[in-house]
Amino acid sequence: DTAVSQTPKYLVTQMGNDKSIKCEQNLGHDTMYWYKQDSKKFLKIMFSYNNKELIINETVPNRFSPKSPDKAHLNLHINSLELGDSAVYFCASSQEQGFPYEQYFGPGTRLTVT
Amino acid sequence: AQSVSQHNHHVILSEAASLELGCNYSYGGTVNLFWYVQYPGQHLQLLLKYFSGDPLVKGIKGFEAEFIKSKFSFNLRKPSVQWSDTAEYFCAVNSGSARQLTFGSGTQLTVLP
Numbered sequence: 001d002t003a004v005s006q007t008p009k010y011l012v013t014q015m016g017n018d019k020s021i022k023c024e025q026n027l028g029h030d031t032m033y034w035y036k037q038d039s040k041k042f043l044k045i046m047f048s049y050n051n052k053e054l055i056i057n058e059t060v061p062n063r064f065s066p067k068s069p070d071k072a073h074l075n076l077h078i079n080s081l082e083l084g085d086s087a088v089y090f091c092a093s094s095q096e097q098g099f100p101y102e103q104y105f106g107p108g109t110r111l112t113v114t
Numbered sequence: 115a116q117s118v119s120q121h122n123h124h125v126i127l128s129e130a131a132s133l134e135l136g137c138n139y140s141y142g143g144t145v146n147l148f149w150y151v152q153y154p155g156q157h158l159q160l161l162l163k164y165f166s167g168d169p170l171v172k173g174i175k176g177f178e179a180e181f182i183k184s185k186f187s188f189n190l191r192k193p194s195v196q197w198s199d200t201a202e203y204f205c206a207v208n209s210g211s212a213r214q215l216t217f218g219s220g221t222q223l224t225v226l227p
Contacts, residue, residue, distance in 0.1 A: 031213055041152075041202055043217040055214065090157065094213065102148070103215060105158040 003027050004106035006091050012112045013081055021076045021109045023091030032074035033092040033103065034066060043090070049074055050096060078111075086113045116141035118207050120218035127195055128226050135190040135221050137179075137205030147188040148206040148215065149179055158204065164188065175199070197227045 004025045013019055025032065031050040037043050047066045048055045054066065063079045078085060091106040119138045127133060139145060149161040162173025169181040179190045188205060205218040 033214065041220045041222075043158075043204060043220070045214040045216070048213045050213075057214075092158075096213070102160065102163060104160075105150075107157045 004091055004093055004104050006089075006106040006109050008109060009107065010110050010112075012114065014114055015081055015083060017081050018077070018079045019081060019111075020078070021089055021091075021111070023074050023076070023106055024072055025091075025093040025104070025106075026072065027093055027095070027104060029093035029095045029104075030071060031094050031096050032068070033094075034074065034076050035090040035092065035105075037088040037090060037108070039087070046076075046089075047074075081111075081113045083113050086111055116145075116207060116209055116216050118205055118216050118218035120203075120205055120221050122221045123219070124222045124224070126224045126226065129197055130194050131225075133190070133192040133195045133199075133223070135203055135205075135223070137188045137190065137218060138186050139188070139205075139207045139216075140186065141207065141209055143209055145207050145209055147179075147181060149173065149177070149188075149190050150204045150206060150217075152202040152204065152220075154201070161190070161203075195223070195225045197225045199223060200225045 007022045033048045034046040046060045065077045067075045088108045088110050090108045092103040094103045117140045121136050147164040150158040151161050152158050161177050162171050164171045164181045172178045177192050203221045206215040
C-alpha cells in the first residue's frame with residue numbers, strides 16, 4: 001500500500017536513448033511533481049501538474065516532458081539522454097485542498113547515463 | 115523568487131549531543147515551512163511543518179523547529195541525537211500561492227556512536 005511509487009528504481013542507459021520513469025500515487029491527491037536530486041543532494045523542482053495546469057521550471061530542458069494519463073499518474077519522459085541527466089529523480093504528490101501543499105515523496109529513481 | 119539557505123553542510127555529533135540546524139529563507143509574504151529527512155538510500159520523509167499558529171512546532175522522532183518571522187528562520191532542533199538520526203536534512207518553503215517547494219541545499223548529519 002505504498003503511497004507514492006516509482007518504477008524503475010534504477011535505470012542505466014546510454015547517451016542518446018529515450019527513457020521513461022513512471023510514478024503513481026494512491027493518495028487521491030490532485031497535484032503531482034517531479035524533482036531532480038543531483039550528486040550533491042541538491043533538490044530542484046522540475047514540474048508540477050494538476051488537472052488545471054502544468055508548471056514547468058524554466059531551467060528544465062525541453063527533452064524532459066511529463067505525461068499524465070490520469071490524476072494518479074505522472075510519468076517523466078526523457079529524450080536524447082545526456083551524461084548530465086544522471087541523477088536521482090523523485091516524484092511527489094499533494095492535495096491542493098487542505099494542508100497547503102504538504103508533499104509526499106516516492107522512493108526515487110536513480111538514473112545513470114553512460 | 116524565494117530561496118532557502120542551509121549554512122551547515124555537514125554536521126558531526128556524538129550521540130546524546132544537542133542538535134540545531136539552521137534554515138533561512140528569503141520571501142517577505144506568507145510562507146509554509148517544512149523539514150524533510152532523507153535516510154541513506156531512502157526517499158524524503160516529512161519531519162515537521164509550519165503553516166500558522168504556534169511558531170514552535172513539534173515533529174516526529176523528537177524533532178522540533180521554531181519559526182522566527184523577524185529572522186526569516188526555521189531552525190531544526192533535537193535535544194539529544196541518536197546514531198539512527200544520521201541522514202540528510204532538508205529545509206523547504208513554499209509561499210502562500212505556490213505549490214512547488216523550494217529546497218535548501220541540505221545538511222548531512224553524522225552521529226557517531
